[in-house]
Amino acid sequence: MVFIIKPMRSIWRTLDRGLARDIALVCLADGVVGMSYGAISVGGGLPLWVPVLLSIVVFAGASQFLFVGIVAAGGSPIAAVIAGLLVNTRHVAFGLAVSDVIGGGWRRVPGSHLMTDENVAFALGQEDLKQRRAAYWAGGIGIFACWNVGVLVGGLAGTMITDTDVFGLDAAFPAVLLALVLPALRDRSTRTAALVGVVVALAATPFLPAGVPVLLALVGMVFYRAPKPALEVSR
Amino acid sequence: MNNTPLMLGAILILAVGTFSLRFAGPLMRSRFEIPERTQQFLAAAAIVLLTALIATSALMDGHGPAGIARPAGVLVGGILAWRKAPFILVVVAAATTAAVLRLLGVP
Known part of the structure; x- marks a missing residue:
């Protein structure tokens, strides 16, 4: 863990307070969406381990919602995998855009896994490479932590919540994605x-x-x- | 859906596939240059996919229309996002709008 902690300290020093606050806000929001994802998955009749495992090993919100949506509706898991992969093809383009931000060598492995719409957008919004790196890694690590905790909490709560639509969570998911794609549109x-x-x-x-x-x-x-x-x- | 090995296999394939897609960029970039226009095309294609995902998940429920509460919630969230409101406000406003409308009996 030491090799993670030392770069983390320098990331923290590099981030300015405004950016750190924005990133924290997005992490928190992703935690909320993660909770809805966990709740929706369990509410749709899937065992808790499915959304939890998906969130750790796939870690891609849109494809996870799609996967669970198809499977919970009685669709084939193979169709769910294909649909999930096709939605994730955008990461090829992201990877090309942020490869210099991620860096070389072993960093490419965790750096690739932590790639999300949000931290890519944050990184590309920064001026110099050092700031881009700090934004990318802080965003990636923060979102990974909040997303996974959120999914677990939401999944545990979801076993008690029978109808998540009552809380309007079905409207929150498209709204989050809309907020992310609006600048590109x-x-x-x-x-x-x-x-x-x-x-x-x-x-x-x-x-x-x-x-x-x-x-x-x-x-x-x-x-x-x-x-x-x-x-x-x-x- | 109670076929555990099938589900586990599907999740692992999605995980490996997703990682490969994410890793492709950093891997390719270190070997050869990707033309600027190809990159732009790929990025735009991703946006088109995401926008279609937003529209179908906001307006449709299964094979039919989604009613009024959900699209209204997404619309409120969308307007706030367009006005550059904080992310968390977009999420909470979208959910609250849909929830309140449903509380009032709107489908």
Whole structure:
């Protein structure tokens, strides 16, 4: 553990207070969403170990919700895996964007596992590499801890909560993702592709198995045009 | 869903697959350069997938419409996010809106 603790101390020194507070806030929010995830999974009839194990070894909110949603609805676990993997393909692009932030050697293993929409967004919003690194690792470690504790607590509470919809948790999940993608949707071309994808996915939902309509949304990419000038990330 | 070995296997495949996707970037980047436009395309495709996931999970329940309370909650959360409200407020407002509407008997 010593080799983790020493870099942690330097991460803490590098983070400014405002950024640390924002990261803490997002960690807390992810903990709340984790609680809803645990509660929804157990409420959907799955044993507690399923959401808990998924959260530790997969650690990817959207794909975990999708996986549990498909399986709890009586869908095939194979379809759930395929849908989960397809939703996680975005991590390939994230990995390319933050590989220098993660660093080389052994750091690439924990650094890759800790990759989330949130800490990638935080890292890319920082000026210099040192700050980016601090934001990425602090966000990743914090979210991992809060997410897993949240899922466990929510799962334990979920056995007593029969209807999580009463608390509106089903509305919280899409709202969180919406907050995350909104900045990217300010780009006109991405927004057009996304809107076409949304129409296709919604139209397909009544007729196709869960997970497939979301994939069909990629049809929208036909309308995507990469911006002409090379884009400096978040500057 | 009570088939434990099948469930365990599915979770492990998803775990290994997800890690591979995350690791691909750092691994590839150290070997060769990815063209800028390809990177942008991949990022946009991820956003398109996520947006479709948001829309279907907000507006649909299984194969039918989700009612009013959930989309209303997501809309309130979305407006707050658009106004750059703190993340936690977005989460709590979305959940509270849906919960209060349901308490009032709105489906």
